[in-house]
Amino acid sequence: MLHASELSYGYSSGRHTRSFTLDDVSVTVERGSLTGLLGPNGCGKTTLLNLLSGVLQPAHGQVSLNGISLAGRSRRDIARHLAVVPQETHPAFDYTVMEMVLMGRHPHLGTFELEGPSDLALARDALAATGTDHLAGRAYMTLSGGEKQRVVIASALTQSPEVLLLDEPTASLDLGYQLEVAALLRRLNRERGVTMVLATHDLNLAASLCDRLILMRDGRVVAQGATRDVLTASSIRRIYDVDADVSFHGAAGHVTVTPLRRVQ
Amino acid sequence: MSRLRASRFGGQETLDSVAGAKTRARDTRAHVVPTPIRTRLLKTVAGFGVLLIVTCVIAPLVGSSPISLARVFDRSIPFSENVDAQIFFVARMPRVVAGVIVGAALATAGVVFQALLRNALATPFTLGVSAGASLGAMLAIVLGATISAGPLSAVPLACLAGAAIAAAIVYRLATMQDRAMSTTVLLLAGVTLNSFFSALIMFVQYIADFSQVYRAARWIMGDLDVGSFEPIMAALPMLAIAFAMFAWLPSSLNLLSVGADAASARGVDVGRTQRLAFVSASLATAAAVSLAGPIGFIGIVVPHLVRLIIGVDHRLVLPASALFGAAFLVVCDLAARTLLAPLEIPVGVITALLGGPFFLWLLVRKG
Numbered sequence: 001m002l003h004a005s006e007l008s009y010g011y012s013s014g015r016h017t018r019s020f021t022l023d024d025v026s027v028t029v030e031r032g033s034l035t036g037l038l039g040p041n042g043c044g045k046t047t048l049l050n051l052l053s054g055v056l057q058p059a060h061g062q063v064s065l066n067g068i069s070l071a072g073r074s075r076r077d078i079a080r081h082l083a084v085v086p087q088e089t090h091p092a093f094d095y096t097v098m099e100m101v102l103m104g105r106h107p108h109l110g111t112f113e114l115e116g117p118s119d120l121a122l123a124r125d126a127l128a129a130t131g132t133d134h135l136a137g138r139a140y141m142t143l144s145g146g147e148k149q150r151v152v153i154a155s156a157l158t159q160s161p162e163v164l165l166l167d168e169p170t171a172s173l174d175l176g177y178q179l180e181v182a183a184l185l186r187r188l189n190r191e192r193g194v195t196m197v198l199a200t201h202d203l204n205l206a207a208s209l210c211d212r213l214i215l216m217r218d219g220r221v222v223a224q225g226a227t228r229d230v231l232t233a234s235s236i237r238r239i240y241d242v243d244a245d246v247s248f249h250g251a252a253g254h255v256t257v258t259p260l261r262r263v264q
Numbered sequence: 265m266s267r268l269r270a271s272r273f274g275g276q277e278t279l280d281s282v283a284g285a286k287t288r289a290r291d292t293r294a295h296v297v298p299t300p301i302r303t304r305l306l307k308t309v310a311g312f313g314v315l316l317i318v319t320c321v322i323a324p325l326v327g328s329s330p331i332s333l334a335r336v337f338d339r340s341i342p343f344s345e346n347v348d349a350q351i352f353f354v355a356r357m358p359r360v361v362a363g364v365i366v367g368a369a370l371a372t373a374g375v376v377f378q379a380l381l382r383n384a385l386a387t388p389f390t391l392g393v394s395a396g397a398s399l400g401a402m403l404a405i406v407l408g409a410t411i412s413a414g415p416l417s418a419v420p421l422a423c424l425a426g427a428a429i430a431a432a433i434v435y436r437l438a439t440m441q442d443r444a445m446s447t448t449v450l451l452l453a454g455v456t457l458n459s460f461f462s463a464l465i466m467f468v469q470y471i472a473d474f475s476q477v478y479r480a481a482r483w484i485m486g487d488l489d490v491g492s493f494e495p496i497m498a499a500l501p502m503l504a505i506a507f508a509m510f511a512w513l514p515s516s517l518n519l520l521s522v523g524a525d526a527a528s529a530r531g532v533d534v535g536r537t538q539r540l541a542f543v544s545a546s547l548a549t550a551a552a553v554s555l556a557g558p559i560g561f562i563g564i565v566v567p568h569l570v571r572l573i574i575g576v577d578h579r580l581v582l583p584a585s586a587l588f589g590a591a592f593l594v595v596c597d598l599a600a601r602t603l604l605a606p607l608e609i610p611v612g613v614i615t616a617l618l619g620g621p622f623f624l625w626l627l628v629r630k631g
Contacts, residue, residue, distance in 0.1 A: 050525075053529060055525065055528045055529060074531075074533070075528060075531050075532060075533050075534075076531035076532075076533075077531075078531070079529060079530055079531030080531070082529075083529065083530075084525070084526075084529035086523075086525060086526060086529075089522060089523065089526060090522075090523065091521060091522040091523075092378075092379070092382035092383065092384060092521040092522070093379075093384065093521050093571070093576035094576055095518075095522075095576055095577070096575070099518075099575075099576075099577055100522075103518055103519055103522065103530055104530065106515060106516075106519060106530045106531050106532065107530060107531030109515070111512055111515075112511070114301045114302050114305070114579070115301060120300075
């Protein structure tokens with residue numbers, strides 16, 4: 001459903017130099033899948049997410065959703081179909097949780113339109129789905145890290161997207177909150193069929209959640225496919241320069257990755 | 265038909281409950297009371313609107329010379345012989361109207377700059393627009409310029425030119441690296457330009473003679489004694505344009521204050537919204553300063569007081585700040601006219617005396 005073909009993009013650090021380039025990246029995200037995006041720091045995961053969400057425009061290539069290109073579409077039009085959950089969200093003012101969640105309706109409302117009962121129903125539904133309905137009246141800034149991330153996911157759900165793009169959603173959370181958010185994502189994907197693309201550094205999170213993986217290094221896709229086929233010791237060595245033990249964990253119910261040593 | 269189902273991408277709704285929730289909402293629409301934001305907006309506009317009306321009715325009746333409202337509107341007395349009517353319509357009404365539009369302009373410009381810069385302590389004067397306007401006014405006063413354009417005399421004209429130059433410099437610097445505006449560069453460039461223009465203002469005052477320095481110093485304190493409706497009419501078109509632009513901003517400002525990436529992901533055209541916010545707030549600031557000089561603290565005191573009362577949603581804060589800013593400045597001007605009557609305190613002194621401690625309290629509270 002979401003397809004990127006031969007994407008190229010470069011960040012310039014000066015007038016004539018390019019500090020980073022994403023080269024010839026083609027990926028496919030199937031409807032209803034939960035796809036993990038893995039790779040070392042600076043490999044282009046966030047850039048690829050921004051290109052997939054239309055926040056960045058590729059220098060070459062195109063991104064299409066259901067066969068229709070995002071190029072030339074307005075931000076509002078794209079946001080009706082694709083929602084993004086960033087690593088952290090720091091509003092400048094003290095919005096309530098309900099206000100934060102209702103901001104997800106922005107792309108569906110006209111410039112002068114205020115949200116109506118149907119929008120409120122969607123927001124309440126998203127709050128219930130993320131287990132944050134009891135926080136609706138609270139100030140967002142007073143929430144814990146895990147609660148904040150669940151509220152941001154609720155706001156993205158209120159956008160009624162076909163695809164949810166998540167950029168390291170558990171990176172700043174402790175172990176308990178990581179499990180909490182992971183369980184939420186799994187449930188939303190399985191019970192509601194929300195298609196997700198998840199950029200993460202947590203290989204075990206990816207192994208437990210994702211049915212497909214895209215592995216990146218130096219702005220290129222190194223491998224993509226089913227998690228069991230792609231998440232191997234050799235692929236981890238290839239993208240991270242790390243020897244790792246990859247084995248099935250019976251209690252966890254999925255493969256687990258134990259890093260052993262850095263390869264020089 | 266659901267907005268989602270009318271997809272330009274031909275995609276199907278994936279959240280089953282979304283469609284369900286919308287259907288349920290439609291089914292129960294007849295029983296649903298007005299939505300909170302609609303109710304809150306109505307209450308906000310009504311509440312602050314009544315406050316402004318009451319202020320505007322009372323303010324022209326109060327002053328060093330007591331007047332009777334009945335005598336003001338007594339048609340049996342010719343206007344040339346009706347001192348109360350002359351005081352009401354010629355001396356006080358233009359001040360009240362100037363207070364309304366300058367207060368509304370500075371308060372809303374403050375709201376917009378605070379959201380644009382994601383900084384609750386930003387003011388309409390943070391980005392150097394006011395300092396540019398002040399430098400223009402200083403030069404016009406010291407050089408004794410006599411140029412005019414339509415209803416605009418030399419000082420307001422030079423003010424607008426200075427504001428436009430300052431805004432253009434800051435905007436150019438903030439967009440040099442990228443097409444998108446860097447709010448960090450915007451803030452740093454504005455603060456630097458403020459200092460630079462302030463130095464130039466001091467230099468201009470240093471080389472001016474005593475009477476020019478007095479006039480310049482008096483102008484920089486801010487004054488709503490505009491003398492007639494003519495300067496107000498000259499500033500009105502710019503303010504009308506600025507306020508028309510403000511009308512497009514509130515919901516986008518909510519998202520912009522959450523972060524540029526978050527705003528973009530929720531469908532905001534960040535570059536266009538930032539340009540609209542910068543141009544409209546700069547225009548409102550320039551028009552207000554050209555009319556009444558740089559009256560400080562309105563742009564920070566009013567938005568924060570409003571947020572304390574009604575919350576932080578810009579769809580409420582923007583109209584409420586316009587109405588409350590107008591009422592606040594009219595009251596400050598009333599205090600300026602009456603506290604030491606017949607001596608008149610510059611209104612900028614009153615707003616600074618109120619705003620300074622408030623600003624410090626805000627800093628301590630945030631800390």
